[in-house]
Amino acid sequence: MGSRRLASFSLACISGASSRKTSMAMLALFSKSQNYTSLCRIARSFEFVSAPLYRIPLKSPFQVRSISTPRETVAGFDEMVAGTQRKHYMLGGKGGVGKTSCAASLAVKFANHGHPTIVISTDPAHSLSDSFAQDLSGGTLVPVEGVDSPLFALEINPEKAREEFRTASQGSGGSGDGMKDLMDSMGLGMLADQLGELKLGELLDTPPPGLDEAIAISKVMQFVESQQYNMFTRIVFDTAPTGHTLRLLSLPDFLDASIGKMMKLKKKLASTTSAFKSVFGKEKKQQDVASDKVEQLRERMAKVRDLFRDPDATEFVIVTIPTVMAISESSRLHASLRKECIPVQRLIVNQVLPPSASDCKFCAMKRKDQMRVLETIMSDPQLANLRLVQAPLVDVEIRGVPALKFMGDMIWK
Ligand SMILES: Nc1ncnc2c1ncn2[C@@H]1O[C@H](COP(=O)(O)OP(=O)(O)OP(=O)(O)O)[C@@H](O)[C@H]1O
Structure with missing residues (x-):
């Protein structure tokens, strides 16, 4: 040979x-x-x-x-836990591979190693409550009991966040009824509608795919920016399955650009409005608060975009299982994350069958199949350079803090 x-x-x-x-x-x-x-x-x-x-x-x-240079097969938790500067860990991958279990177990482990931690689910189909065996569905931070340092969990409710945003932007007013009446009388009603609201209401009624996630992230930023939450040094995200998450990660850029265009349009139209106002001697309107809201959203998006791309502040951990389909999706996910410049270092291969002590033929065949799939990771150009961590399939459902601690001690070494 x-x-x-x-x-x-x-x-x-x-x-x-x-x-x-x-x-x-x-x-x-x-x-x-x-x-x-x-x-x-x-x-x-x-x-x-x-x-x-x-x-x-x-x-x-x-x-x-x-x-x-042999591959590391431990997660390198020492590195993850080091330092008191705030770090964000986003766990994501295909549906059902164990993202929530891995995210919750990491959050428990951080809390037990002295980090006040927040774990946030951005998946509209939340399972964080099930994982912690605790009701976290209220859309607010809920304390998790049974850990050594403060641990709070939050299931983001995108519908609620969207509703709040809609109310805020509607409440702040647009170009004003007076102006609308005036323009209506001149047969320019449609233009007035666009002027006043920048079609924001319409945008929120029929949002483009991913707007919910973006607003959810903007909501998260409120927690992250607020002084009240300064003490939290680790933020763990349990993200939605791949498609949603990719949209979420690329949206800050997209929205920043789109809102930029909308603001330019707004300015152009505003100067037209002033011309009408001066001709008809109307009073100068107050500053358009709605556009401030939009500008705030834009700034927040820009912050999120920068945060997601900062390797000192954020790491995306890909979670997968040893099947050809899951590995292929993980490979595509990593390619997309690289394109977005999101830092990725670790790949968790969850639910790996341990060697069977019995003569269970099914177990032996299944494990053999899994080992073959694991080998393909080595030749995958997207995945070969990641730190590969294997997590065993356990024979009990992982629910509640003690089970999450058990799982965390197996994965995050
Ligand atoms: N290593 C493991 N051993 C045994 N069971 C596991 C393991 N990892 C996860 N599970 C179980 O698999 C199920 C799905 O896990 P989990 O909810 O963490 O996946 P998910 O990727 O977050 O799913 P979804 O995409 O639906 O949110 C749960 O019942 C969980 O307890």
Whole structure:
């Protein structure tokens, strides 16, 4: 067997190694043996179910050289917990892979390591309440009991946030009824409508996809900006499945640009209005408070956009499971996050079957299948460089703080 192929096989095995120590031990043995049979024996002794060799793609010499830097298989929690500067962790991925469980367990672990923490669900189909076995549905921060430092949880209610925003913008008035009457009398009623409201009401009635998420994030920013919440040094987001989340992350840019255009239009139209006003000797209207609201939203969006892209302040953790479909989606998610310049370092592969002690054929086949999928991560250009963390499938449902603590101790090492 050629040394490149042997090296490639070793790389594939190392991808399944349960710890850095194991990987190192395998590398040491590999360098001594340089022999396929003994390598397979070594691999099996480490309980790897190796894929048939024909399934393992030959690596380019460049990729083979990466063997010399074995992959970390621990989350590096020490790094995540270090420092008192506020950090945001966003957990996201395909539906049902365990995002909420991983986010809630991380929040519990931060709180138990001295960080006052907030965990926020931006998924319209919330399951944070189920995960903590506590009602968190009120749209306000709720304290979570049973942890060492303050931990608060919040399920964002996008509908409620949208309603609040709509009320605020409507309440602040547009161009004013007087002006509308005047323009109506001149047959310019339609223009007056657009002028006054910037079609904001219409925008909120039939929002473009993702506006809910953007408003939800703007709501989150209120918590984040408020002095009252300064003490919280870790904010964990349990995000919605991939599509929603990508929209959420790209929206601050989109809205910033759109609102910018709307503001320009507003200014242009406002000067037209002043001309009408001076011709008909009407009183100068007060400052348009509605446009202030829009400008505030724009500023908030810009802040969120910058925050999401700051590697010292934010990290997006991709959660997945060892199936071809989930890994493919994670790969696309990482590509999109990179495009958006969102920092990503870690990939959690959840629900990995532990080696079976019994002779359960289903378990053995399932695990073998999962190991093959794990190997594909090594050859995925989007995922290969992420820190791979494996979380075992456990035989109980993860609900309540003690269970989340148990899960957190398995994942966040
Ligand atoms: N490692 C695990 N072992 C056993 N059960 C798990 C594991 N991870 C998650 N689960 C269970 O899987 C189910 C779905 O988990 P969770 O709600 O965390 O996923 P999710 O990705 O947030 O789902 P959704 O996309 O629907 O919000 C829950 O019942 C949870 O207890």
